[in-house]
Amino acid sequence: MTIDASRTAGLTPTALQQLLSTGRGPRVLDVRTPGEFRSVHIPGSYNVPLDTLREHRAELLAHLDxxxxxxxxSGARAAQAEQALAEAGLPNLRVLDGGMMAWEAAGAPVNRGEARWELERQVRLIAGSIVLVTGVVGLLVPGVHLIGTAIGAGLTFAALSNTCAMGMMLSKLPYNRGPRTDIRTVIASLRDRS
Incomplete structure (x- = not known):
């Protein structure tokens, strides 16, 4: 099975389901945090968090033939992972259009674990809380509202650059990390499927 390189880098949930149903489908690498992966993931996928993938992409290349x-x-981190692996020389890369949100909306099969708040929801809670608190306190203490303004500027930058510093910081919390993804374990799993 070869993915046509002339097509766009996206792959719909329906198309991926069809490829996986053949039994010879592509390797599916889930680049979310281990905590997110444990809460819900595509059966047979491998968890390689984005930071781990970036750090160990050369090691992974030998096992992603x-x-x-x-x-x-949603697709943003997967696009960053695609760029990192493409720069390292891996040719046959696709990103699942709409990510796990689209996969679940399509009614595709998933493995579920303990429910956790997604990073985006955590970012909204933290950013919203900071803006709310600094807005109220700013009524009594001049200048405190500027903290909320800085958070707003950070969220605007996050949207424009398709990155999120707050999300990256939150992903490092023990709640989001879950058990650490060991690159040797990932490589052994990839090797076993070959």
Missing amino acids: EDVVLVCR
Whole structure:
């Protein structure tokens, strides 16, 4: 099975389901945090968090000799992973359009674990709380409202750059990390499927 490189880098949930149903489908790498992965993931996918993938992409290349589909919550982190792996020389890369949100909306099969708040929801809670508190306190203490303004500027930058510093910081919390993803374990799993 070879993915046509002339097509766009996206792959719909329906198309991925069809490829996986053949039994010879692509490798599916989920680049979300281990905590997110444990809460819900595509059966047979491998969890390689984005930071781990970036750090160990050279090691991964030797074990990704076939087509690879990258998955995250909505597609943003998967696109970053695609860029990192493409720069390292891996040719057959695709990103699941809409990520796990689209996969679940399509009614595709998933493995579920303990429910956790997604990073985006955590960012909204933290950013919203900071803006709310500094807005109220700013009524009594001049200048405190500027903290909320800085958070707003950070969220605007996050949207424009398709990155999120607050999300990256939150992903490092023990709640989001879950058990650490060991690159040797990931490589052994990839090797076993070959």
